[in-house]
Amino acid sequence: MIPPTAEAPSQGEAVSIAPRQGGRDRYFDLLRALALFRVVLYHLVGWAWLPLVFPSMGVMFALAGTLMARSLKRPAMQVIRSRVRRLLPPMWVLGAVCITGMVVHGWRPGPSVVFWILPLSDPPFLAAEWSGDMAEPLWYLRAYLWFVLLSPLLLRCLRRLPWPTLLAPVALSAFLSFGYLSLPERIDSALTDFTTFGACWILGMAREQVILQRLPRYVIPSVAPFIMLAGLWWAVHHGFGTEQDLELDGIPTAQALWSLGAVFLLLHFSPSWQTWPPRLRRWDGVITLLNSRAVTVYLWHNICIFIAAMTWDQLWEFEVLGENVPWLLDSWVPVLILAWALIALCIVLFGSAEDLAAKRRPRLWPNGGG
Known part of the structure; x- marks a missing residue:
């Protein structure tokens, strides 16, 4: 699983933000x-x-909510058009590659192919591992798109009723988990994503609206751990840690509570860095690149992992390697390195779509260097 951009200068829209000074x-x-x-x-x-150590999706939705609230100082429709315009072209590049591959393998597009153009719901794909790997990250773009469309309404509710608005997605998630409401699959998946990560998005908006800063400093560190413990309790009582369900992602309410509590703490303890701390200065180029090409990285990482793992597995065909360094062939570290090498290639090949979507001069390797 993955997933915005600042207004000026602007970057890729789904999960990136331009570095500011x-x-x-x-x-x-x-x-x-x-x-x-x-x-x-x-x-x-x-x-x-x-996901327990670092709830990435909750963090990315929270940061996107912060940027959206900042942008909504301008007319809402203007902001929505800008966000959607910068979200879609990188996805269309992925869709062009994936759809071409599926057509070559005998797939014939139907009416639902429209979701490869506007991801209001899950797009269709072949029952092949490579096809599923390419389509899987689009759930984040679908969720992000719905959050963007709903943000003007969410912001108004947040200003009038901040805490009920913040907690409403979690409450709805708990309600849905009991199965009281049966919905079509396309609607259910979008609603599940909203209830799982909606509180994080709204929390990011609340930070930008200075709502969190009005609380006494001791409140968030005192309350957030209990929210996380509630999420862990919910997860354990719904199969987490068993052979049937080992992933927090498969338990939406637990994911919602754990992510909300963790994001509360991360936003509360955020340091004021005018410049990078000495230990992080060496990573400035890498961090800048990942933020500048976050959409590309997120969209293409799954297929890069698939190709890297498949390529590395071919080395077992060499008996000398299997006999002498089986521990190396079994290791995930070389696969990770190879996957990032392929991601870097995708940045060079496809990353410029983020610049074109933002109406900016295309760059091959935007790491902040000259």
């Missing part, structure tokens, strides 16, 4: 870069504890 946006850049790295690592190794 002042204050806490450098900290946000770091959070987004860590979130992307964790997403790639999780989709490769599948360790169930990784």
Whole structure:
């Protein structure tokens, strides 16, 4: 699983933000870069504890909500058009590659192919692993698009009733988990994403609206751990840690509570960095690149992992390697390195779509260098 851009200068729309010179946006850049790295690592190794250590999707939705609230100082329709315009072209590039591959393999598009153009619902794909890997990240773009469309309404509700608005998605998630409401699959998936990560998006908006800053400093550190414990309790009582369900992602209400509590803490303790701390200065280029090409990284990382793993597995065909270094062939580290090498290639090949979508001069490797 993955997933906005600042207004000026603008970057890719789904999960990136232009590095700014002042204050806490450098900290946000770091959070987004860590979130992307964790997403790639999780989709490769599948360790169930990784979303507990760092809930990447909650973090990315919260940062996107912050940017959306900042942008809504301008007319709402103007902001929505700008966000949608910068969201779709990188997805269309992925769709062109994926649809071409599926047609070559005998797939014939139907009416639902429209969701490859406007991802209001899940797009169709072949029952092949490579096709599913390419289409899977689009759930984030679908959720992001709905959050963008609903943001003017959410912001009005937040200003009038901040805490009921913030907690409403979690309450709705708990209600849906009991199965009291049966919905068509396309509607159910979109609603589940909203209830799972809606509180994080609204929390980001609340921070931009200075609602969180009005609380006494001790409130969030006192309350957030209990929210996270409630999420963990819900997860354990709904199969987390068993052979049937080892992923927090499969338990929406637990994911919603854990992500909300963690994001509360990350936003509360955000440092004011006018410049990078000394230990992080060496990573400035990498962090800038990941933020500048976050949409490209998120959209293409799954298929890069698939190709990397498939390529590395071919080395078992060489008996000398299987006999002498089986531990190396079994290791996930070389696969991760190869996957990031392929992601870097995708940045060069397809990343310029983010610049074109933002009406900016295309750049092959936007790491902040000269």
